[in-house]
């Protein structure tokens with residue numbers, strides 16, 4: 001399947017694996033890229049720029065296909081060493097960066113000078129237009145369904161994607177709630193040139209996380225996610241568990257007076273315990289509503305082949321069938 005996204009990133013299939021904290025290591029990114037999609041390493045999971053340089057080099061040993069690095073610009077006071085991470089990306093010869101969080105304008109000149117293609121993750125049309133204006137090559141449009149940070153507008157992809165298509169000139173991928181060939185065809189019909197998936201790629205053989213995480217996603221239904229940190233305007237969609245219930249109870253009790261320090265136990269530093277050790281109730285972890293559509297743990301290659309075959313069959317049989325009877 002050829003789209004503007006496959007051409008832009010020189011990949012076979014219009015399927016991207018979004019950056020995921022403590023999930024998107026070299027093993028997963030390489031498996032996705034080897035399967036013809038675009039794998040992405042999460043920059044900030046690596047403690048230092050030197051660690052990221054090492055992770056990039058590990059990925060290059062695992063694949064000769066294009067892969068990218070995610071750089072998430074966090075709303076923190078003590079910013080990570082972003083220039084250092086960008087140097088590691090440039091020196092490592094990576095040609096694709098997925099930015100997320102704050103507007104990446106400040107870093108665009110150095111990324112562009114190095115010939116890097118930038119895809120910015122946005123949760124609204126206005127942010128997508130801003131990304132286009134500052135020179136991003138593409139955007140990933142994340143609807144309200146998505147795992148992780150859906151923003152504060154609460155617009156689901158059924159509306160957000162066609163709205164993005166009405167306004168944008170640069171290509172975009174649909175992100176949030178994408179799982180299978182049906183998602184891909186729907187995304188294409190809304191004007192997207194591909195899909196980005198997070199949660200679906202965690203439940204794959206190659207995702208280097210504890211089996212408990214994969215099992216939790218397969219067991220979850222579309223009813224099992226919750227929105228946390230809304231009073232802090234840092235909304236995150238996570239899977240429900242006792243830590244999340246405790247956190248939500250604090251939000252209810254403290255209302256708008258809640259501070260990050262009040263929920264630190266449930267959110268800070270919990271990812272290694274959950275993703276690596278499989279201690280599922282250690283805290284809140286991102287997961288999309290799409291968990292309701294995830295019923296197995298295939299390899300990345302099986303998953304991507306299946307999505308493409310299903311999408312082709314929907315287009316060629318089901319959809320064209322409506323016109324030919």
Ligand SMILES: Cc1cc2nc3c(=O)[nH]c(=O)nc-3n(C[C@H](O)[C@H](O)[C@H](O)COP(=O)(O)O)c2cc1C
Nearest residue numbers: 018019020021100146147148176177198199286288
């Ligand atoms: C466990 C997990 C961790 C994530 N970490 C990040 C991150 O560090 N940076 C980022 O830009 N997006 C992050 N995301 C968002 C994904 O890249 C992607 O945009 C999102 O999962 C898409 O929604 P879906 O889960 O419905 O496919 C994370 C998502 C999950 C599920």
